[in-house]
C-alpha cells in the first residue's frame with residue numbers, strides 16, 4: 371500500500387579543514403587543484419546557502435555533520451606516537467600525504483555517505499541504510515564509522531529504520547554509496563526501482579573495466595547492498611557504467627546521470643549497455659512510464675559534461691514539473707549553457723534550471739548532487755527522526771554564526787600540522803553536536 375512520502379535531502383556541512391590535497395586520482399578537479407589555498411569558511415557558507423535556498427522553496431532539508439579532522443586516532447594506528455601535537459608534527463615531517471589524507475573534509479560529499487532504500491521498496495518496510503566503505507581512497511575509507519554513528523543518532527527508531535555495517539573493506543567490495551544509486555518511481559511513497567550502477571565486476575576478470583582510472587564501485591558490492599536492504603528483483607536493476615566514461619573522469623555515476631520520479635537524465639555515454647538499462651527499468655517501473663532524457667555527445671561532449679558537472683545536479687519535483695539545480699560552472703561552458711536553455715523549453719519533464727554557487731566544493735570534484743544524501747520518508751518516518759538536523763530559519767542562523775565563529779578563511783597544506791587547528795576543530799564540533807542534538811559521535815568525545 372502506498373503512503374504519502376517526501377524526498378528529504380541531507381547535505382554535508384563542510385568541515386573546518388576543507389582543503390585541496392589532490393587525493394583523488396580519477397577525479398580531474400581534485401588533481402588539478404592540488405595545493406591551491408582553500409577557504410573553509412566560504413565553502414561552508416556556500417553549502418549552507420544552498421540548503422537554505424532549497425528549504426525556503428519548501429523542500430525538506432537536513433544537515434549531516436562534518437567529521438573530526440585531522441583524525442589523530444588514524445595517525446596513531448599508523449604508528450605515530452606522542453601527544454596530539456607531536457603526532458601531527460611527526461606525520462607532517464615523515465608522511466605529509468598521510469596527514470593530508472586524515473585531514474580531508476571529504477565527508478561533506480554525503481552522496482557517498484550511504485546507500486538508502488525507502489521503506490516502500492524493502493521487504494520489512496523499514497528504511498535501510500548502509501554506510502559506504504569508500505575503500506577506493508584511503509582518505510574516504512575512514513568516513514564510514516562516524517557516518518554510521520551520525521545516521522543512527524538521526525534515524526534512531528528501530529521500528530522505522532534499519533542500519534547495516536559498511537561492506538568488508540576490500541577492493542572487491544568497493545562501495546561508494548548513493549553516488550552510484552538512483553531511484554525511479556511513480557510517487558515517492560510507491561514501490562520504486564533502485565538503479566545500482568557499478569564500474570567493474572570484481573570476481574570476473576574477463577568483464578570490461580576502465581584502463582586509465584579506477585572503477586570504485588563493484589557489482590558485488592551493489593548486489594550485497596540490495597540483498598541486505600531486502601530488495602526484490604522487481605525493485606532493483608544493476609547496470610555497468612561505461613568504462614570509457616570512467617576513463618574520461620566520471621568517477622561516480624552521479625557525474626553522468628541523475629534520476630527523480632519517473633525521469634532519468636543521462637548522457638548517452640553513461641552506461642555500457644544503454645538499451646538494456648532502459649529496458650530493465652521500463653520492465654520494472656509501475657504506475658508510470660519512464661521518461662528518458664538523453665543528452666547526446668553532439669549537444670554536450672563528454673569532457674564538457676565532466677568540466678561543468680551538468681549531471682551532478684539535483685533533480686527535484688517542482689509545482690510545474692521538475693527543477694534542475696545545477697552548479698554555476700554549467701553557465702560557463704557554452705555547449706552546456708546552450709543545452710540548458712533548450713532543455714527547459716522542450717516540453718519534457720524538466721521545466722526549470724536553478725544555478726547554485728558551490729565553487730569551493732567543485733574544485734575538489736563535488737557538485738550540488740555530491741553534497742546531498744537523499745532519504746525518502748513517509749510522514750510517520752519523518753515524524754520519528756531526530757528533528758534537530760532539519761534546517762529551519764533559526765538553525766540556519768545558528769549554523770551560519772557557528773561557521774563564522776570557528777572557521778578559517780584560508781587553509782594551506784602546511785596549516786594541517788598546526789596543533790591550534792586541531793583544537794579549533796574539537797571545540798567547534800563539540801558545540802555542533804549540541805546544536806544538532808546528536809549526542810557524542812566523535813572519537814574525541816567518546
Ligand code: SUG
Pocket residue numbers: 389390391392393394397400401474476479481482507510549621622624625734735736737739740741
Ligand atoms: O571522492 N573528492 C571527492 C569528491 C566526491 C564527489 N562525490 C560524488 N560524485 N558523489 C572524491 O573524489 C578530493 C579531496 C582532495 O583532493 O583534497 C575528494 O575526495
